[in-house]
Amino acid sequence: MIKESYRQIGDEELVRATLEGDKRAYGEIISRYQNMVARTVKGMLGDSVYAEDIGQEVFVKLFYSLSDFRGEAKLSTYIQKIAVNLTLNEIKRRKRFFSMFSHKGNDEMHEIEIPDHDSEEKRDAVELVNKALMNLDPKFRVIVAMRMLQGYSTRETAEILDLPLGTVLSRLSRAQEQMKSILKKI
């Protein structure tokens, strides 16, 4: 009953309630946006346990920065920005780590753990999309993940990534070329 009533509350009201110490209000924010964050984080990092940790980190960081949220942008955009930044930091961190211990360069991105999905078909679909994304250059990957998995337009992507629209368009075009050759191989 209470859960139902939280579902009807708008984002701004939930943020206010969270800041006043309402734990269930924050639980509702998490339920509302966890799939969106999962698509961004898992789309960019692969379907691994690391992605789960980064996903948790996104909501922990959001919680501590909620008092800075002015409501000028949508809450979903604010969360997306946190998710993208944390994921890009993780990609950089892993790149540094792997470059210290191996000469394989970007190969760390190909380690994908596929968790148990409800059907083999779903598992295969996720595997195919992951393979396609993980083989992309990270700066293209984020743009493709935003568009392909989240359904964001180029303008929305530019806003979330704080990039000029022209940059997003040119990266999208280059990503398209790269994706074509990747999909031929897999």
Place this chain on the structure above:
Amino acid sequence: MNDMKSKDLKLLILKSLELESDPKEISQEINEAGAEYNFRDGFSDKVLDRIYSSGSAIVKKVEFVRDLNFVFYRLALTGAAAIIVLLISLFIMEGSFNLNSVLGLGNSYDETITCLLTGY
């Protein structure tokens, strides 16, 4: 996943990157094709535990520091009061605040110590 479905999914992926396509519609189709991403069960509870249990740890730490400050102030006040009482009693007994009286050494001490050390 059979070859046909795999081919369809690949086409959808490529279509999603075309500028003329509607990204919302295609992402929905990709999702329906099975490429959906979720966190594991209990994700929300894990996050809430992390936030609210670490929050209570911070509160406990702050309370400990506050208690420590309180104890420190009480000890400092008691110590300052003891020093003042000691100085007043010294002044009454010795009539001055010279170094020897503060250190508890009488004038006769010098000679005694000299005798003791030199044997004369």
